[in-house]
Amino acid sequence: MTRLNALVTALLLCLSMVLGGAALAQDQPQAPNYDAWNKLADQTEDILESGQANDTRLQSIREQVVQWRDRFKAAEGTNSTRIATLKDQIAALGPAPAEGQTESDDIAARRKELNDQLSELQAPGLKAVEAFGRADAIVQQIDQTIRQRQTYALIRQTPSPLNPANWAPAVTEAVDISRNVATEVSARWDDYGSGPDGRSRMLVTLGFLLAALLLLSRGRLWVDSLPQRLSARASERSRAAVVFAVSLSQIAIPFFGVLLATAALVSTGLFSDWGRPLLLSIPGAGLSLFGGIWLVGRLFPEPGAGGSLPLPLNDDTRRRQAAFRASMLALAMALHQLFSRSVLPLAGFHSQNDSETVPQRLSEASAGVWHFLMILLGAFFLFQLCNILRRIRPVEGEPQNYRIRIVAFLGMAGRIVALAAPIAAAAGYVTGANAALWSSVMTLGLVGLLIILQDFIADLYAMATGGDQSARDALMPVLVGFALVVLSLPLFALIWGARPSDLAEAWSRAQQGFSFGGVRLSPMAMLTFVIVFAIGYSLTSFVQGAFRSSILPKTRLDTGGQNAVVSMIGYVGLALAAVFAITSAGIDLTSLAFVAGALSVGIGFGMQQVVSNFVSGIILLVERPIAVGDWIEVGGQQGVVKKMAVRATQIQTFDRTQIVVPNSNLITQPVTNWTRNNLSGRIIVPLTVGVPTDHRLVAQLLREIAEDQPTVLINPAPAVLLRSITPSGQNWELRAMLSDINGGVGVVSEINQQILDRFPAAGIILPGSTRGAQDIFLHPAEEPAAPAPDDDKGDDAAAPAALPDPSEDLASNEGAAFGPSGQQPARDRG
Known part of the structure; x- marks a missing residue:
């Protein structure tokens, strides 16, 4: 058993060594064949210098050069690990001796040996860097050549379509192309229908054509009512998302019918050099037509369709007008897609690179005439549509959002293009007019698609979160919508003439990063x-x-x-x-x-106060002279600390207002903390009574009133002090410690009420006037002398003088204070 374990272990070790060696071999990039590269580079430079290659061949050569460039980029890191090790070894020997200085022979020999090894290991990488630079320069030269040709094609003037001499040839050449297509089909018809399986092929083709015709004629009628039927069964939250998802079938089903018909006709073999380019243009034209109609239905829905409007066009008449004009614009775009690439030159961006064309396209003079007619059609409906878009305003009572501003700007710019394109085409700049007009139309369509997708994402978010209409305005849908806009930028670039290779080159350079202050960011x-x-x-x-x-x-x-x-x-x-x-x-x-x-240094001078607040915040968090929940007074403001941050502290006053105090103020200014160590605190109630008053009785009553308060502490006991005697009266102070200073104002109020209740009962009459806002005058009651009865005077003469209203003196005790400073806060906490 032990031998078996040892054998298994040995096999595993051998397998790991083999796999590790294979992985190591894969990590080392294979050295490029520089001889083959130099041959291709020399040929490419000769072609660029001669300027004879067309754009299609230049694009093919460019793809080969880009592949070589990628190989060179990967080879730049050859021996990188060993090179780093050698550099560390050389650095360990210390700096090389300066001129006129020497070092030991052993160190010098070792340094020379390591430098030789380093040079040998760096050679492949340096060779790859040199080849990469040459390849990158060739790619840039090819791109520059293609862009120059494209620019020249856009600004090149051709015969004016308004010249009557070009009208008859335009019709004649169009008829010739039609005749050539018919001749081609008739010549192949006999071969198509003959043979043992000719009838079966015809039946299959006929079946596909009938299915396509059914999808095109009846399919849209089926799917038009499908969103409304399904939305009636969906919940309120999911209705909008369901309607959008189902409405995509309005594009898919007719487009599938177009593809089915095109594939059936191409498979017959009846169409070759003359008919095949036209057939291959049909799917693109169909997608433009059906996609445009679907987009129109989503942007300008019919009255009663329900749901929110992507654009605030509440007028049904204007919305119907916009829908009709946009649909006609989609039809004009489809006609342009159908004929421009296959039959008509001067179609716009990169039209000189069209490969699927008839053997003999129309001449430039004849093509200009047909292009001018389609440009007039598209420009007319574009101008009419943009007239409506530029007048879009937000619903009354709502602010103007960014979407409305963008649509209004596009409407204004579209009107300019709609006016300029026919004029440029009439002057002979047909290619430039086509590029400007149809690119503007596609830009409007892409912007409309982004608007619809953003609304769909908002509906999905509201459905997922179970929210109402307000959930559509949350942050997450806005972020996803912004991401969609960013991702659509390459599509806008393609619309306005960029090639896919341009986008790939931009992405490649972005991956390499850019240098900012010596730092490379990617x-x-x-x-x-x-x-x-x-x-x-x-x-x-x-x-x-x-x-x-x-x-x-x-x-x-x-x-x-x-x-x-x-x-x-x-x-x-x-x-x-x-x-x-x-x-x-x-x-x-x-x-x-x-x-x-x-x-x-600059930030230090410009943000001194910010830095001061930050440092003060750190000090407050470490030393903690105040804490959340403390009742403090700073800068004449009192309140409770609600939040402490590194920049500022939030205080809630007793009026429930929020005050943001910079932390530097809490460090540099005096701060009174009423409740830092405990909640106990002192109240001071000053009062003044007349000189003849029995002072012992006043002291006894004040002490009893204080001791009756439940929050007044017994130890230390309340103190009643006769502070001074003046001709105007006796100046007293009642001092008491409370267990909870937060209720200080309530205690002072209760003491004042007790004074009003008990002093008159003890025979002390409260005066009707006070000396000042901070004094309460208390006078002993005097027995009034009974006046002699006077029959001549009524009962009013015998009535004593009315006592003053005690409530009038309540406000005079506003000077009662508590706390170490002897000053009363504006209001009680809470």
Whole structure:
């Protein structure tokens, strides 16, 4: 059994060595064949210098050169691991001796040996770098040549279509092409129907054509009512999403019918050089037509269709007009797609590179006439549609959003193109007119598609979250819609003349990154940075939550200390996440050290207050002179601390208003904290009574009133002090310590009411006037002398003088204060 285990172990070791060797061999890129490359490069440079190759051949050569360039890019890292090791070995020997200095023979020999090995290992990589530069230059030269030709084709002037001499040849050449197609079909018809299986082939083709005709004629009628039938069964939240998903069948079914008919006709073999290019143009034209009609139905729905309008066109008449004009524009676009590439030259961008064409297309003069007719048709309906789009305004009472501004701008720009394109075509610039007009139409269509997709995503989000109409305006649908716009940018570039190879080249250069201050940034590095930082941020939030809910509550730290620890964990975690993200992305910030130093000086001068607040916030979190929940007074404002951050502290006043206090003010200004160590505090009630008053009685009553309050502490006992005696009266102070200073104002109010109740009962008469806002005058009651009865005077003469209203003196005790400063806050907490 032991031998069997040993044998199995040996086999596993051998297998791992074999696999490891294979993997190592795969990691080492195969050296390019530089002889073959130099031959291709020389031939390409000769072709570019002669300028005789057409765009199709140049594009084919470009693809080969790009493949070689990718090989050279991969070969640049040959022996990179060994090179790094040798550089470390050379660095370990110390710096090379300067001129006129020497080093030991052993070190010099070892340095020379390592440098020779380094040069030998660097040679393949340097050769690949040199070849990569040559290949990249050839690619750029090919792209420049193709762009120059494209520009020349757009601005080249051809015979004017308004010249009557070109009208008859235009009709004659079109009839000739039609006759050639008919001749081709008739010549092949006998072969198609003959043979033993000729009848069966005809029946199969006829069946496919009938199926296609049925899909084209009846299929749209079936699917037009399908969204309404399914939406009636769907819930309110999912109705919009279901209607959109089902409405896609309005494109799919007719387009499938077009594909079926085209495939059936091509499979017959009746159409060859003259008819096949026209047949192959039908699917593209059908997609433009059916896609445009579907887009029109979604952007300008019929009255009573239900759901929200993608564009605020509440007028049914204007919406019907917009739908009709957009549908006719889609028809004009389909006609352009059908004939331009296969029969008519001067069709627009890259029209000179069309491969699927009839053997003999129309002449430029004749093509200009037919193009001019289609341009007039498209420009007319584009102008009419843009007249409606540029007048779109938001619904009354709602703000104008970005979508409306974009549509209105496109409407204004489309009117300009609709006017300029026929004029340019009439002057002979047919290619440029086609490029401008039909690219504008496709741009409008793509923008409309983005609007519909954004609404569909909002409906999906509302359905997934179970929200109502307001959920469509949440942040997530907006972000996804923005991502759609970004992803659609390559499509806009293709519409306006960019080639797929241009997009591939732009992406290749973007992957290589760009240099910023000596730091090379690439999309992959930025994506790595975002992912690693997001992971670090999530871990930091997880650790903060664990400390906040599980660890810190079991310690002796108070709430403020716990918040300080959680905040410090957040700052440290974010800093570490940033460091790890930068390191993982391979971003070397060494070259930015001097730039960062210069920026820090400027930021230091320009953001002194911000930095001061940040440092003050750190000090407050560490020293914790105040904490969340404390009642403080700073800068003449009082309130309860609700939140402490590194920049500012939020205080809620007793009027329920929020005050944001910069942290530097809490460090540099005096701050009164009423409840930092405990909730106990002192109240002071000053009052003044007349000189003849029995002072012992006043002191006894005040002490009893204070001791009757439930929150007044017995130790230390309340103090009644006679502060001074003046000609105007005796100045008293009642001082008492409360167990909860938050209720200080309520206690003062209760003491005042007790004074109003008990002083008159004890024979102390309260005066009707006060000396000031902070004094209460209390006078002893005097026995009024009974007046002599006077029969001449009525009962009114014998009545004593009316006592003053005690409630009038309640406001005079507003000077009662509490706390160390002896000043009363504006209102009680809570």
